[in-house]
Amino acid sequence: MANGSSSPPGTSDIGSDVSARGIRAAAEPSRPAARRAGASGGPRPDSRLATMARNRSALIVLAALAAAAILPETGQGNYVMSIAVQIEILMCLVLGLNFVVGYAGMLDLGFAAFFAIGAYMTGLLSVDLHWPILATIPPAIGAALLGAVFVGLPTLRLRSDYLAVVTLGFGEIIQEVVTNLNQTGGPEGISGIPPLRIGGLVVTTNDGYYNVFLVLVLVFVAVSFRVRHSRLGRAWLAIREDEDTAQAMGIKVRRFKLYAYMAGSVFGSITGSLYGSAFIAIAPPSFGFNESLLVVMAVSIGGIGSIWGGLLGAGIVVAFPEVFRQFAQARLLVFGVVLVLIMVLRPQGVWPESGLGLDRAARFVARFPGRRGEAIAARRRAAGVERTP
């Protein structure tokens, strides 16, 4: 199957031949990267062009990172900054769910459970026992891992749809438990969670938390990348493409699925802990099925398995309902319409693993007569990059 096809991995097209894909996924490193760099063996691209491209990319990257870093200084106002923080929080959750849904291909409808575990552990330890926030994170991770193992071990052998219901049930159970128990504050939740202290610094402002979560996002992205290009990541991708072939290739599928679930739980729990600190108070309604769906939505809109897609999806899912405030009570109606449109018109997500499709856009332009099209076509011929139409 051609790499440039628009059908994303994991398509349940009955009767399609997936075994070849499965084997290839297990063996190859990231396909788009290899292709884009022209490493597939054609003549070396024009070296000046390549250098310019490299410099330009580096500049763009640095510019983007610098822009993200100085955003607090540009005086955007609290409204924009608090949305930015929420986007970052969702990005972190998305990167966590990415291990489960994106890499290992397991449908998880209860991811908010780990978010809740992190938030409540931190809330309880910091408010009742006066622990500093940072100190509450390891126990929260421990609790989340326990939960992941407890739920995962008996159920991860289920088919994905059954797993979906079990994870949904797990999410509901956690929410019910924290709503009903006095120790977790009941329906009122926990309030008065202290701010984060790092060294001598106390984080109290929106800008401060923006930076904290920005660091978290970058760390999570880095970890996701490293894992993706490691044996663990490749094993997950193989499982996602075709479980049975992966098993036949010697990958212990159940164990790796558990690892994915555990990895997701760690990310979710850390995010939950810091969320509690940023929002001072936590209450059960924030940790239910709706939240789990929000994360799944962001992953799907962005592109399953794609790190950049996930980040973009998080941005869309948080920003759009806010942008739609101009529609007052109809804002979620508009959001629903936009959601359906995005999914129907671009089901693989806005930025799937196979790339933004900019190269195809360029090819499209190249077909037109005129200097611009010919220039692009000439450059591509020189670079020796081939495409299947």
Place this chain on the structure above:
Amino acid sequence: MSWNVVFPDIVAGLFLGAFLALIAVGYSMVYGILRLINFAHGDFYMAAAFVSYAVLGAVTVGTKVNWGNVIWVGLVTMIAGGVLAVCVERLVYRPMSRAAILSLMIAALGVSQILENGVLNIPSWGSNYLPYPVTPPSNGFSVASVHYTWTQLGIVVIAVVLIVAVYWIVNHTMLGTAMRAVAQDRAATTLMGINTDRIISLVFFIGGALAGAAAVMASLYYGQINYLMGFSIGLQAFTAAVLGGIGSVAGAAIGGLMLGILESVGTGLFGAQWALMFAFGALVLTLWVRPTGLLGERVGQRV
């Protein structure tokens, strides 16, 4: 635990289970044929309820129940539910037929948002809890000092009849065979000369019609409708369908009954706040023992 206490709970569970079963069968059929968890299904139920509210409200005069009206409005609602389901299938799911299932699910979520917030933004409806125009009488009979109404009995009977009819269609007619063929292997079925698109639409129609029937019955019994009424019941119906073995009509029906009983008995034993947990716990246990649900078949995956 005395029988006196558990028995009424079981009966109550059977009653609740009848509704769940109706909706679960629709969920299950759509899942069987498309592998899609149609999150919008609960909202088909809600939209149908509002349609029946509008129509019944227009024709109802006074407080005496005109059962003739109820019946034909019920049929109209079933058709409306079916039509809505088919429209959504044609407009949203069919263009996405080659996409990953997760994308279809998110599109279903979008449809759910559209239906819910669409009703929310209709001025005279909004977020109100609207009283149903028809209130059935509450005369009935008593069993072991618990009073049941004829309406309740009637609802259960109609639900059973509908489910049996669907079961018969799916398992004992050519149409049903076609449906099961499409569910098993869409490509091969097309090669056999069957118009799979039409079959899929038909399945959606049946699912929507069942949801419409459930909507009228629930509205009659509970007496009020609200724009969020589909959300919780949709979730429960999905759980029931999985519990019983997704893709199987009988499984969904049994799953619905079981879930209703589990919730009721759970409420009786542990209190209402733990009922859902109890139900989910039982679900996990069931799936552990029978990973494909109570009546599910081991569907092999092609390599």
Place this chain on the structure above:
Amino acid sequence: MKIRSALQRSAIAGTAVLATSGSVFAFTGVASASKPHAASPYVVGVSEPETGAEAQAGTEIYDGERLAANKINAAGGVLGHKIVLKEEDDACDPQTSVNAANKLVSLGVQAQVGGYCSSAAQPAEPIYSRAKIPNIQAAANSATLTQAGYHNVFLVDPNGVPESKAAASFFTKVLKVKKLLIVDDQSTYAVSIARLTAAALKGTSTEALPIQAVPDTTQDFTAIVNTARSDGATGIYWTGYFAQGAEFVRQLRSAGLNIPFTGADGSVDPTFIKDAGADATGTYATIAVLTSFLTGSAAKAFDSGYTKAFHSQPGPYSAYGYDAMYALAHAAKNAGSLAGPKVIAALHKVKFSGLTGEVSFAANGTRVGAHFVIVEVKHGTYVLAPHQPPA
């Protein structure tokens, strides 16, 4: 090679994030607060749930405030300035509520009057506090809201203590219930009333059975009814919302259980009577709201004005929204200024007779002066119950 494309992708991602936030910023349109002069409006922000499961309560609060604002404007406005309401959705969710608060503050509102969910109101408190504007919560009333130490927070809805006292007294002295089953809907207010009532009944002649909590999406109460029967309950106290209350009492009666049914103030609504039909007759409720369900010309005017303006009848929280708006107006008039800090100071001293009783606030912002009565449904409307519990 991989790194190069990875960097490339991070570049686009960063730009995308920036673009998204930039577009949001563009839509925000930051406006600076202008000094009020004679013609400029008194912009009041309203943060309430417009979407989600609590949308109904949000609409009630907003409509109550609108009615009050219209009346105040018709009488000349506040110190000559007409009230303009700016509504934002908080969806009963902390994150959305924070966004709503930031949006309102950036639009330059001079006060916030609204709010239904305490969990959503809490993270928004520092935002209004920093903006130094009054934060009047119409319906949110959790104790946590006044514990954070913000001096601009005022709760118009009293916390559960006076209501639970009245309820307990009613059950022990008037209805003389032997075994009371208290049921809540897991929302913060309902749970607090349930627990406070159960605590108040300790050691009295009324035994409070273990509290049952029902998720607020439940329509089927048969199991609870069975529990009531098997536990031998001789009275029910429902502390949740009217919609489920109507379901509950219907199913109670259709199962043949004719024990007295009492609701808390969340269940007082004409829809309760409509939905429950004949089964509503003879039910009681504890409320502080004196709307047209009872006697009193101010109350009747409220009801007819509300119905005329909004084509629906007021709900349990409409009157709180109404009183909240009047509290702001009175305070501003007393302070002789619209400036936030001055109005806040005046709010601490305000005292007037509102629909929900006498409106004034304790030092920490809690409502003082609300008086709870028992009402009964008779002939399709609410009337004052003949036997009120002793004070």
